[in-house]
Amino acid sequence: MRATCVFFHAHPDDESLLTAGTMAGLAAEGHRVVLVVATDGDAGLADPRTLGGRRLGEVRREEATASARALGCARVEFLGFRDSGLDPVHGPVPGAFSTMDVETAADRLAQVLESERADLLTVYDPVGGYGHPDHVQVHRVGYRAAELARTPLVLEATVDRDLLLRGLRWAARLPVLGPKVDPASFQDAYVPGEDITHRVDVRRFAALKRASMAAHGSQAGGGDGVRTLAGLRRLPAPVFRRVLGTEWFVQRSLTEGVRLSDPLAVLR
Numbered sequence: 001m002r003a004t005c006v007f008f009h010a011h012p013d014d015e016s017l018l019t020a021g022t023m024a025g026l027a028a029e030g031h032r033v034v035l036v037v038a039t040d041g042d043a044g045l046a047d048p049r050t051l052g053g054r055r056l057g058e059v060r061r062e063e064a065t066a067s068a069r070a071l072g073c074a075r076v077e078f079l080g081f082r083d084s085g086l087d088p089v090h091g092p093v094p095g096a097f098s099t100m101d102v103e104t105a106a107d108r109l110a111q112v113l114e115s116e117r118a119d120l121l122t123v124y125d126p127v128g129g130y131g132h133p134d135h136v137q138v139h140r141v142g143y144r145a146a147e148l149a150r151t152p153l154v155l156e157a158t159v160d161r162d163l164l165l166r167g168l169r170w171a172a173r174l175p176v177l178g179p180k181v182d183p184a185s186f187q188d189a190y191v192p193g194e195d196i197t198h199r200v201d202v203r204r205f206a207a208l209k210r211a212s213m214a215a216h217g218s219q220a221g222g223g224d225g226v227r228t229l230a231g232l233r234r235l236p237a238p239v240f241r242r243v244l245g246t247e248w249f250v251q252r253s254l255t256e257g258v259r260l261s262d263p264l265a266v267l268r
């Protein structure tokens with residue numbers, strides 16, 4: 001079976017941490033892998049030295065394209081919606097992706113799913129991982145688009161929260177990761193380990209995942225201190241494989257208690 005797998009992400013670089021290994025694995029198996037990015041990430045932080053006077057969104061499109069190439073994607077599609085940003089005072093800019101009518105946005109994604117005759121679509125968990133409004137919108141828009149296009153399989157890309165909290169406590173002792181993250185701020189993020197239906201072993205694709213992360217050069221700086229992506233990329237190879245060697249998904253339609261390691265298991 002040769003499947004078409006569409007990975008729907010909110011911003012350029014979201015594919016790197018959440019699904020890069022799975023994408024590389026499916027592409028290596030001969031499946032058609034498509035990356036769809038909702039926004040250009042132009043409200044994000046960036047290291048100004050990497051922009052060369054260009055608009056951030058333009059640079060990030062190029063970076064996502066390079067990342068997708070490294071992972072073996074057959075197509076990259078940018079929906080061009082406006083990045084909502086994370087401004088705690090003013091909230092999302094008017095017309096931003098997170099405030100869009102779900103139906104309008106879902107129509108656009110459904111067109112891609114239909115033209116690809118997609119077998120699999122990945123979205124995010126209902127809380128949008130760590131709660132970015134654009135990530136919550138990916139959940140809503142993704143499910144609706146799959147309904148419109150009759151895409152048979154939807155998986156929520158997520159993180160095992162229990163493992164994450166353990167990892168954060170461990171990382172607090174590793175200076176390479178830069179500013180410390182308070183585990184308490186992730187108490188309700190992503191999904192609890194018991195809800196995870198798919199644990200995909202991507203250790204064989206660690207080098208490609210690292211290349212995908214490296215493609216997002218503008219995300220190496222900006223903000224305060226070392227950014228997550230850059231910090232993780234500097235981990236020694238054995239540690240990197242351990243920290244980023246698994247990717248997690250939830251298939252809501254799966255019978256309770258079923259645990260899988262292959263994202264396409266139910267289609268085979």
Ligand SMILES: [Zn+2]
Binds near residue numbers: 011132
């Ligand atoms: Zn994002």
